[in-house]
Amino acid sequence: MSNSPDAFYSFVFNDIMGLEQNANNGVHVEDIKLALRGHVREGYKFNPGHHMMEDNPFYNPSPTLDDRVHVLVSVIPADSVSLISDEVWKKLREVREAASDMGIPQVAILTKVDKACAKAKKNCNNVYKSKFLKKQVDFLGQSLGHQENCIFLVKNYESEINTQDGTDALILCAMRQMITYGEDFLNDL
Numbered sequence: 001m002s003n004s005p006d007a008f009y010s011f012v013f014n015d016i017m018g019l020e021q022n023a024n025n026g027v028h029v030e031d032i033k034l035a036l037r038g039h040v041r042e043g044y045k046f047n048p049g050h051h052m053m054e055d056n057p058f059y060n061p062s063p064t065l066d067d068r069v070h071v072l073v074s075v076i077p078a079d080s081v082s083l084i085s086d087e088v089w090k091k092l093r094e095v096r097e098a099a100s101d102m103g104i105p106q107v108a109i110l111t112k113v114d115k116a117c118a119k120a121k122k123n124c125n126n127v128y129k130s131k132f133l134k135k136q137v138d139f140l141g142q143s144l145g146h147q148e149n150c151i152f153l154v155k156n157y158e159s160e161i162n163t164q165d166g167t168d169a170l171i172l173c174a175m176r177q178m179i180t181y182g183e184d185f186l187n188d189l
Contacts, residue, residue, distance in 0.1 A: 038063025078116035
């Protein structure tokens, strides 16, 4: 990602544990909101038992632009979209609304499309032709409020030894859009 012809933005993935139905499992929504604002330093171990407090040594009281999240990416397995509880959907929407309030763009990735759809398993070039995956995209869009063009289908590498062009194309398409949204976010500041 270039911010001028001679310079580039850094690109960092921050991955955290997922949300769970039970309040004592998974990451706390408030911790995600702190991370979005840049208040969570690298190395913090999210604790399902309690959320981060300001006196924690990993709490960043003065986040810079580099500390903040530039794109929120929700990753959901395509084979379990319909199994997500109402409580988890509520938490996901709360995080998404917080990101919207901060002006952070958001995308969603439906992973494991090959496990959810036999057509995609045979040929991952068929993922955007699958009626089943289209229903999953529509359901996710309605549940989270994402537009269809902000939801990407991805096949995971699981046990493959060699890369595959079709799988790479899906991953790179999603990644390119994440970069574009992040660049737009930074350019709009």
